Amino acid sequence: MAEKFNRATFTKSFLRHLTRIKAPDEMLAEAKEQGLEKTLGVWDLIILGVGAIIGSGIFAVVGIAAAGSADGSSLGAGPALMVSMIIAAIACIFSALCYSEFATMIPVAGGAYTYTFATLGEFAAWMVGWVLMLEYAIGFIAVACAWSNHFIQFMAGFDKVLPAWMTHPPVWLTNDVFSVGKLLAENPELQVPRFLGIPVCINLPAIVIVLLMTAILVRGTKDSAKMAGIMVFIKLAVIALFVIAGAFYIRPENWTPFAPNGIEGIFAGAFLIFFAYIGFDALATAAEECKNPQKDLPIGIIGSLLVTTVVYVLVALVLTGMQDTSGAVPLDFLKAPMAYCMMVAKQNWAAGLISVGSLAGLTSVLLVLEMAATRILFAMSRDHFISKRFQKLDPKFHTPALLTWTVGILAVVGILTLNLDVAAELCNYGTFTSFIIVCVAVLILRHTDPNRERPFKVPFSPFVPAMGILCCGGLMVYKSLQAGSSALLFPVWLGVGAIFYLLYGFIKNRNNENKIHKELVQSAVREREASK
Numbered sequence: 001m002a003e004k005f006n007r008a009t010f011t012k013s014f015l016r017h018l019t020r021i022k023a024p025d026e027m028l029a030e031a032k033e034q035g036l037e038k039t040l041g042v043w044d045l046i047i048l049g050v051g052a053i054i055g056s057g058i059f060a061v062v063g064i065a066a067a068g069s070a071d072g073s074s075l076g077a078g079p080a081l082m083v084s085m086i087i088a089a090i091a092c093i094f095s096a097l098c099y100s101e102f103a104t105m106i107p108v109a110g111g112a113y114t115y116t117f118a119t120l121g122e123f124a125a126w127m128v129g130w131v132l133m134l135e136y137a138i139g140f141i142a143v144a145c146a147w148s149n150h151f152i153q154f155m156a157g158f159d160k161v162l163p164a165w166m167t168h169p170p171v172w173l174t175n176d177v178f179s180v181g182k183l184l185a186e187n188p189e190l191q192v193p194r195f196l197g198i199p200v201c202i203n204l205p206a207i208v209i210v211l212l213m214t215a216i217l218v219r220g221t222k223d224s225a226k227m228a229g230i231m232v233f234i235k236l237a238v239i240a241l242f243v244i245a246g247a248f249y250i251r252p253e254n255w256t257p258f259a260p261n262g263i264e265g266i267f268a269g270a271f272l273i274f275f276a277y278i279g280f281d282a283l284a285t286a287a288e289e290c291k292n293p294q295k296d297l298p299i300g301i302i303g304s305l306l307v308t309t310v311v312y313v314l315v316a317l318v319l320t321g322m323q324d325t326s327g328a329v330p331l332d333f334l335k336a337p338m339a340y341c342m343m344v345a346k347q348n349w350a351a352g353l354i355s356v357g358s359l360a361g362l363t364s365v366l367l368v369l370e371m372a373a374t375r376i377l378f379a380m381s382r383d384h385f386i387s388k389r390f391q392k393l394d395p396k397f398h399t400p401a402l403l404t405w406t407v408g409i410l411a412v413v414g415i416l417t418l419n420l421d422v423a424a425e426l427c428n429y430g431t432f433t434s435f436i437i438v439c440v441a442v443l444i445l446r447h448t449d450p451n452r453e454r455p456f457k458v459p460f461s462p463f464v465p466a467m468g469i470l471c472c473g474g475l476m477v478y479k480s481l482q483a484g485s486s487a488l489l490f491p492v493w494l495g496v497g498a499i500f501y502l503l504y505g506f507i508k509n510r511n512n513e514n515k516i517h518k519e520l521v522q523s524a525v526r527e528r529e530a531s532k
Contacts, residue, residue, distance in 0.1 A: 019121035024106045031108040036288045037398040039222035042296040049304025051228040051364030057276025059358040063337030065269040067325040077269030079320040080259035082313045084269030089309040092277045094468030095435040097458045098442045100298040103284045104455040107293035110379030111285035112434040119441040126505050130497035135430035136373035141414040147362040148205040154355045177201040178419045206415050213366045214408030220397045221289045231364035238357025243314045249345045250321030260326040282372035294455035384512040385505045429490040432476040439468035
């Protein structure tokens with residue numbers, strides 16, 4: 001019989017509750033009893049993985065990684081950018097292999113949050129869930145705003161075709177309050193409506209795309225994968241167009257010197273490119289919806305990384321062949337390198353298509369990020385950290401509709417209120433933390449439950465998990481040494497999460513245990529009375 005807890009306080013066996021581990025068998029039983037519909041095959045997973053990884057990074061970050069930042073704070077790798085990309089991919093592979101072992105062993109919703117609960121206990125699981133919300137939910141908001149910027153730039157290309165209100169809408173309808181504040185500082189004469197002296201700003205394109213993605217996800221993961229498939233096809237077609245068309249304008253002399261800034265430039269480029277690979281971990285959150293997770297998830301996770309690495313290296317090869325990156329480059333190259341190279345080559349039509357590809361890339365990233373955030377919260381609801389109402393599935397689409405709409409509405413609130421420059425930087429720390437935790441969890445479960453069936457095993461353990469910890473830990477230290485406030489704000493975020501756990505999550509779980517105990521006692525009483 002379950003242990004009785006007289007009241008939900010911190011006074012009895014506090015540390016035992018903090019480290020309470022949820023057995024993998026219990027997780028699998030819960031998922032079987034009330035799980036999400038299994039609709040995803042191996043190709044769906046690869047599409048979602050590529051959709052999550054290939055986003056704005058390949059369309060923008062590669063320029064800075066190749067030539068360095070405009071202010072000189074970051075060195076460029078030059079033509080050695082392809083080496084930087086391979087280094088970044090290897091750093092990701094270590095963590096990806098660890099995700100694959102867990103995803104096949106415990107194929108339930110939640111990803112790193114679930115794996116932490118199975119190895120490090122309740123408090124660590126809550127904290128990882130809190131960090132993942134930083135990575136996925138705030139990342140979702142930041143990408144939505146980036147989508148809005150790309151959309152406005154794309155519409156400006158139809159200046160002589162469409163009405164002016166569509167091609168050049170008011171800044172207060174396409175920016176958040178912080179961005180408009182910067183614009184007002186540069187141009188005080190800018191016309192912006194105010195309420196009680198505060199600028200009224202609504203990033204309308206970002207809000208519309210968030211609500212659209214939410215509506216698609218409510219209809220089901222399979223339909224979402226189809227939508228992602230269309231977006232992935234468009235952006236891969238556009239990238240293929242750039243590689244094929246750009247190959248005719250390559251000048252081999254641009255590839256020398258191969259590494260103008262030496263090994264330092266190569267590793268600086270690898271650091272920037274690392275963030276262009278992030279997204280494969282979101283596949284683990286959808287493990288419960290896979291038809292054959294033991295076989296398909298490792299293929300989906302590793303396959304999406306391999307596909308994107310090949311794509312990235314080909315882009316780097318053509319890009320650095322078209323533009324000399326050993327010295328100063330135009331600012332437009334840093335902002336949109338592929339489109340700039342096509343315009344220099346007098347292929348304006350291709351530059352326009354690249355803008356379409358960047359929009360498609362960001363759209364697929366949005367879809368996967370919101371799906372991941374929803375599945376983590378679904379797992380946390382199942383574990384009684386948040387209301388069980390969020391576990392309710394839509395009777396027609398068999399998706400957590402209420403939870404999905406809740407995430408979408410909260411994202412709209414974030415678009416209206418968050419300083420996204422700081423929030424986006426914090427997402428990097430969330431990613432590093434989740435990768436490190438999963439690598440640590442693999443080592444722990446190998447020790448505490450060595451006989452558990454592992455359909456996929458991380459090869460060369462403990463070397464591979466240890467390398468994942470070192471790579472991600474090193475990148476986190478590197479990032480924290482750079483100027484900026486995000487290194488100080490991340491511990492603050494963790495502190496707020498710990499307070500929420502103590503004041504809400506801990507008490508909610510203890511109350512649930514009290515409820516279970518009461519139900520068991522009542523059942524035992526009924527059985528005794530029936531036997532008399």
